[in-house]
Amino acid sequence: MTTPITRTASEELAGLRLDQALARLFPDYSRSCLKRWIEAGRVTVDGETRRPRDRLAGGETIELYPAAEIQAEDLPQDIPLDIVFEDEDLIVLDKPAGLVVHPAAGHHDGTLVNALLHHAPELAELPRAGIVHRIDKDTTGLMVVAKSLRAHTSLVAQLQARSVKRRYLALAQGWVTAGGTVNAPIGRHPLDRKRFAVTPTGKEAITHYRIAERFPHHTLLRVSLETGRTHQIRVHMAHLRHPLVGDPLYGRLRLPLGASEALIQTLRNFRRQALHAEKLTLIHPATNREMSWKAPLPDDFAALLEALRRAYAGDDDHDGDGWEMIWPTD
Incomplete structure (x- = not known):
């Protein structure tokens, strides 16, 4: 069998069926998959196999021996990856715009998962092919992928402890007066299930x-x-009435009064959210040392900023007033 993933059943799980407890302890795997592994003897409780319906007392040591179960849509595909760092535990990559992270409705292949399984087939043994966090399809920038169980366990713990530092560059519409913090809960939009609010x-x-x-x-x-x-930066900036340039879900393209034709065309042609995961910092799971990476802006985002700089070179009248029109981006 593969190397086990070990968890301790907390007292909160006391009284639950084993299959129910596993769904909470290993949320990256489906319930049907976990049940199959219990029945196949790939789960032990204090060193012994159990049935899915057996109940826990709390405090048990649970070991899961995951099996590679690649779905049809998760077949390896030779898709280029911009890898900025790789060792036996980690892959850090610079994701381009347009690349979906996980297969889903409307995106059954051609995803980052397919690309990773081609690049490193051993990732099939890990939850979600080692992906521990995600960025949106049209957001660019840095992501980390676990290549080993110890790395997966460490990165999940770091994310839960909020010790992984992620910094983004975002171009917002409007004059933001000063920096700040948004502390506002996010959930599904009550009317549009594709959006969050x-x-x-x-x-x-x-x-x-x-x-x-x-x-x-x-x-x-x-x-x-x-x-x-999901969509956290996009939702929070729209909540502040400063949606991101190009955001097709949470904003509309506003063209400033007196803008040149060149700037108008640049803004109209930028049809994705202007959001880039610029910097990533974490503790390496094997060396316990802090590591940090930085990714340059993609060409389209850099060109957008350069167009704004050219358009307003020498302009000191930065009052943020004077929108000429509003155009929907979809």
Whole structure:
């Protein structure tokens, strides 16, 4: 068998069936998959195999021996990856815009999972092919992938402890007066299931932002995450009424009064959220040393900023007023 993943059943799991407890202890695996592994003897409780319906007392040591179960959509595919660091425990990559992380409805292949399984077939043994966090399809920048069980366990713990530092560059519409923090829960939008929103029933979400560069009608922000909710930066900036340039879900393209034709075309042609995972810092699971990586802006984002700089070179009247029109981006 493979190397086991070990967990201790907390007192909160006392009285639960084994299959129910495993669903809480190993959320990266499906319930049906976990049940099959229990029945196949790939799960031990204090060194002994059990049945799915057997109940826990709390405090037991549970060992899971995962088996590689590649779904049809998770077949390896030769998709280029921009890898900035790799060793026996980690892969750090710079994800391009347009690359979906996990197979899903509408994206059954051609994903990061497919690319990773081609690059490192042993990732099939790990939950979600070693992916411990994600960034949106059209967001660019740094992601870390676990290549070993010890790395997976360590990275999940670091993410839960909020010790992994993730910094983004985001171009927001409007004049953001100063840096700040948004502490507002995020959950599913009550009317549109494709979107998320700030809602009292949502999960805790904390975003810190600082001014990196100002333009008359846009603000480049450096954004750091304490939590990792889906669409977190996009939702929080829209909540502040400063949606990201190009965001197809949470904003509309606003063209500033008097903008040149060149700038108007650049803004119209930027049809994805202007969001880039610029910097990633974590503790290496084997050496216990802090490591950090930084990824340059992709060409389209860099060109967008350069167009803004050219358009407003020498312009000191940065009052943020004067929108000419609003165009939907979809």
